Amino acid sequence: MSGLTLEVRGLSTHFDTRAGTVRAVDGVSFSVRRGRVLGLVGESGSGKSVTGFSVIGLVDPPGRIAAGQILFKGTDLTKLREEELRRLRGNRIAMIFQDPMMTLNPVLRIDTQMMETVFAHTKVSRQEAWERSRDALGMVGIPSPEERLSSYPHQFSGGMRQRVAIAIALLHRPDLIVADEPTTALDVTIQAQILAEVQTLAREYGTALIWITHDLSVVAGLADEVAVMYAGRIVESGVVGEVLDRPLHPYTHGLIGSVPSRNKRGSKLRQIPGMTPSLVDLPKGCAFRTRCSHADAACAEDPPIIEPGPGRSLRCFHPQLESVA
Amino acid sequence: MTTWLLRRLVQAVFVMLAMTVIVFVGVNVIGDPVEILISPDADQAERLRVIAAFGLDKPLWEQYLHFLGGVVQGDLGKSFVFNEPALRLIGGRFPATMELAFTAVALSVIVGIPLGLYAGLKPDGLLGRAIMAGSILGFSLPTFWVGLMLIMVFAVQLGWLPSTGRGTTAEFLGIQWSFLTRDGLAHMVMPATNLALGNIALVLRLTRAGVRENLGLEYVKFARAKGLSPSRVLFVHVMKNIMIPVVTVIGLEFGSVVAFAVVTESVFAWPGMGKLIIDSINVLDRPVIVAYLMMIVVLFVTINLLVDLMYTVLDPRVRLDGRE
Structure with a gap:
């Protein structure tokens, strides 16, 4: 238990809409250890972002955490009151968002937005809060942080803004950072720089990271473990090298097969047929069966979670043993 | 900042100039103040005297230029009714x-x-x-x-x-x-x-x-x-x-x-x-x-x-x- 920063057990987050209950997250379990990176992979609408927001306690109505436990260093976050959650947010658990153009408040200066985060969790002088903000900016590789502190967000480029957001997340040296597709909106070169920096920082401070993405190449380079989500469930998880080299779930197969660089030049790009199913009143059984070439009558029942190897889990009746072509 | 302010002030002057033309022509169209100001039984000589006193005998463009000349000196004319400067009259009600x-x-x-x-x-x-x-x-x-x-x-x-x-x-x-x-x-x-x-x-x-x-x-x-x-x-x-x-x-x-x-x-x-x-x-x-x-x-x-x-x-x- 000691090294476990976060353990999520059977988490279900539902949205009650007029059309019915959307089971955005449906019985998800995973854990992240100190200093390790978990890649949470899936298509749009697979529930990966909602999982992230559930962990940090920012699921807004009509959404609600319907079941499960979120154990953060042994404390169940689903049992905490809003004020107790607020004290953890930005302090012990931080979050980085997808679009750096939208996350910073356009009309407040960077120093205001950083120092208020310091003041929200500690009683320090303005001078000290300012120094901490400056150091955090320097740490994420922003040149001349003293001057940049008095700038406004629109005076930064996208990559620089994301660095500012990361610096804000790092202000209190959190135990856990939930990063929701933080590099998706950035140039590839900036993406690579930020990935490298985040990885170093996480290692250095023993921060656990949940990296939500749809980009398998990012996961391959950054994560230690990976969990693949489909229609609100984790269909396969394990150590990154194993899952990506020997995927067992047909969906993971499909995902890996869809990466363009893996295909031979001139050959047709592979794709997974069909679309992600609507999550409103999803029928019983494997949600992927309508798009799966291996599906049969058995798939109409919920597949049990099996453990094909140490640290690996799988939800499928038909594990694929041959390697991805 | 200073250039911006200057440009705005020049614009303001033009807006006001345009406004004076519109207003001047406008009030001239509404009606003749002399009909209201002079008692109906006043004789013709009296009428002419009043018209001349208000400067209403001159053509409109001349009245306008005379008015502009006054504006430059901070004088917006005298009220026909109260015989007081219009600006002071308005100033009294302004607060x-x-x-x-x-x-x-x-x-x-x-x-x-x-x-x-x-x-x-x-x-x-x-x-x-x-x-x-x-x-x-x-x-x-x-x-x-x-x-x-x-x-x-x-x-x-x-x-x-x-x-x-x-x-x-x-x-x-x-x-x-x-x-x-x-x-x-x-x-x-x-x-x-x-x-x-x-x-x-x-x-x-x-x-x-x-x-x-x-x-x-x-x-x-x-x-x-x-x-x-x-x-x-x-x-x-x-x-x-x-x-x-x-x-x-x-x-x-x-x-x-x-x-x-x-x-x-x-x-x-x-x-x-x-x-x-x-x-x-x-x-x-x-x-x-x-x-x-x-x-x-x-x-x-x-x-x-x-x-x-x-x-x-x-x-x-x-x-x-x-x-x-």
């Missing part, structure tokens, strides 16, 4: 209208913004919906009717508030003000409320729409993810973004409250500029009409200038001279 307008705008901010915030935070609650429904009454009921109803209820039936005039005034900076005495304040309650109602509704709806829009934005979620208290998220992060449209509207509304206080001032017999202008139009007192309208133009230009300056304070992305 009464201004204090009424200021109070009305202050009321619309003090009442409108909190109600709007509440309605924006709780859009589905009973009170939130009641506020929105009430705001529709706020700007659809005609001012004069609301004014009469206020008098009916609070002055006639209940006898709580006085219905006419400014009440006792006290001097401050050489000007008489009503808001400095209890009696004056009591006299101001109804007209100010009457004038404010429409603006309260406007500010309220604008604030609510801003809250609804901004709460859904990513920066709010990020601010919450930083662990900020809900009050800081609302009053610092959201509020500063909402204030940009609200300030614009308040600025423009202030102008129209001053310019169109006419109705309220007539209903409550408030001795402000609105009443003066109505009386002047009735007797075709041209210099007063022209001076009044010019003053309103100056007021609007000044307010717009102040609103633009406020923008730079509220929104760092706005730079007045278009440079970073």
